[in-house]
Amino acid sequence: MKTLNRRDFPGAHYPERIIQFGEGNFLRAFVDWQIDLLNENTDLNAGVVVVRPIDSTFPPSLSTQDGLYTTIIRGLNEKGDAVSDARLIRSVNREISVYGQYDEFLKLAHNPEMRFVFSNTTEAGISYHADDKFDDAPASSYPAKLTRLLFERYSHFSGAQDKGWVIIPCELIDYNGEALRELVLRYAHDWALPAAFIAWVESANTFCSTLVDRIVTGYPRDEVAGLEAELGYHDAFLDTAEHFYLFVIQGPTWLAQELRLDQLPLNVLIVDNIKPYKERKVAILNGAHTALVPVAWQAGLDTVGEAMDDAQICGFVEKAIHDEIIPVLDLPADELKSFADAVVSRFRNPYIKHQLLSIALNGMTKFRTRILPQLLAGQKAAGLVPPRLTFALAALIAFYRGERDGVTYPLQDDAHWLERYATLWQMHGDKQIATRELVDSVLADADHWEQDLTQVPGLAEQVATDLDAILSKGMRSAVAPLC
Template sequence: GQTISENVVCASISRVLSARSQWAEVLKFAASPDLQVVLSNTTEVGIVLDENEDIRATPPRSFPGKLLAVLLARYEAFGGAVDKGLVIVPTELIPDNGTKLLGILRTLAERAGLAAGFLNWLETANTVCNSLVDRIVPGKPAAEAHAALTQELGYDDDLLIMSEAYLLWAIEGDERVREVLSFQQVHPGVIVQADINLFRELKLRLLNGTHSLTCGLAVLCDEATVRGAMENDCLATYIRNLMLADLLPGIPYPVDEKMGQRFGMQVLDRFRNPAVEHRWLAITLNYSAKLRMRVVPDLLHYYERFKTAPQYVALGFAAYVQFLRGTRQDGGKWYGEANGQE
């Protein structure tokens, strides 16, 4: 292959508002006629129903509560005009993220006793899309790489992040969604179509599932990065067998085997990317929730098909249990060690 390196300045952010300290301004912006799209990335634990949510709080506690308050403010500002509905695209890595988010919004609205007119507007004027993002973004470069980029660019960027060149953003939507999300015209990796389930299952199970099952094992083996693991014969063999022998046949969705193999081989190449320093310890964030969402459905389907436990998945879970063992307790909290550091 060839080296792909590109520096992109993100010029799409005009301002940043904090819901915690600037909630009144957030609600004021909800009445903007220019507002068309809401994107979210609150991780797997963000799209949840808060049983004690108060959408009239300043601000509400959960993301769905905040979003519902914004939608209510917009509904009231424009008198329920149908053409003022929004296209809402959650990017959290959970199956049917848009469907789930809309269900939570509906439940919160009903519990808050909101008017039937608003409930109708919520579901008919707004479109909440299921979506899937597939791009490895390790985040801020290590100090040495950051210093080199600062020298190259000629200025210091405190928000600088690094990502791989590969990009897929699959969004479930119709022609209205395609029209509103006009940015999909400028990159072939942004796809708007009626059904994105195949994209989701391949990425969720093979890429993210492999990450989640390997992160604890790699840390226990004192391997800091994904690329480093791919240069370790034992870990590289484990990752390949885990992905192609255990996770691929366990995907709970019809997948052509050759297509799955091609996707898996492509993911393995992405894991080897020498320009991406994706740290295993960062991947352990929300470890339990990720395994439950990404791996358990695959594990159950594998067992249903073959009546036996997948051995590489089992090793990944064993490493997860070992990784979570604390080494010190202080003030009711457990602390552990990784790579010789607490």
């Protein structure tokens, strides 16, 4: 069986116009996949040079396959049908190592056609390293590498205003474009680079903040033999992802035309404020996950898919989303409903086995950031605590008993919470404290919740009632009235 390469598998080849920091699965099944669609269906005509930003030789370079690889996009489509779509990606031309090919890296700045910079260097990538120097070959941090590359471009083109770049980071931090821009300017000042260069960075370059959303499951290790037999070639860089994707870019309106989004309507939104979209994702997608986990797990289920196939648990989650989360969010109702419908479809994806216990990691913090804002907003608006989000809090407290049907399971959270719950549940079991006292102890922790939740009218009382129901009747009977 032949390995992918451009000689044996000839096809389109595009001029290099995009630099991409990061060679990982996510960018390849998200950004490069979208660029490939745009190249095929519009006149974008943009090839990608992947820059490996870290000093490693694993995985091997994409250049071993001439930049070619296959994405397999699978999940439930808009009609609810299971689909699996293989696509040979031709948008990537080559990969270079900034550590092994530093001169080649700097030379990217000399190409007058270069226009876009994408990146995913992990959440820790957009950070400041005080030891980074201009003459390092290369500097260690991504922002320092980018600063050096921008200075190379500025110098080569004598500060030409039309040679700036559109810089679109995909790292999972808030306002990633603004954070990256601030660090580039910080390095420019630290390195005493010319004021004219700093002015050029600010005037000729566009830094965009983004929200990226797609579950990328990467190399399908257990299915490779069968998939390669279907494809008819060997591909060491096979990349799998879910059907759903969303790319929200906070940037100027002209960006849609420059990316040719006016010619091919991908699920890419160019917006002037990313905040409501971030809140929507955290509240609906992440919030539904967090509400679902302790309820479904204690109802005897193990994966998100099993939970969504369970009429009772699915009913609980859908009502929590539509009746208690969406009404307190600040976006058009139709947008929120379509996003929520997509979330439910994603949870049902038969190709992804999402273990509930893996999502349960750091559940206390997740509840505070993902559900509590909607719970409090709902209470404020109606004068009553929202029943399902409140029940989810009771289920979370019950989850930290660490035992299901007589079998213990691992709890992963801050040591402070694990110790505290162990003590509280021991005291509760020994009849030293009542359920309400246990609940009050958890809710009164203002250091964690950023307020004393026992002061929220009706909350502690309802959580204690729900928790008593879970303990006395079991999860199925306790949750039934809310489904």
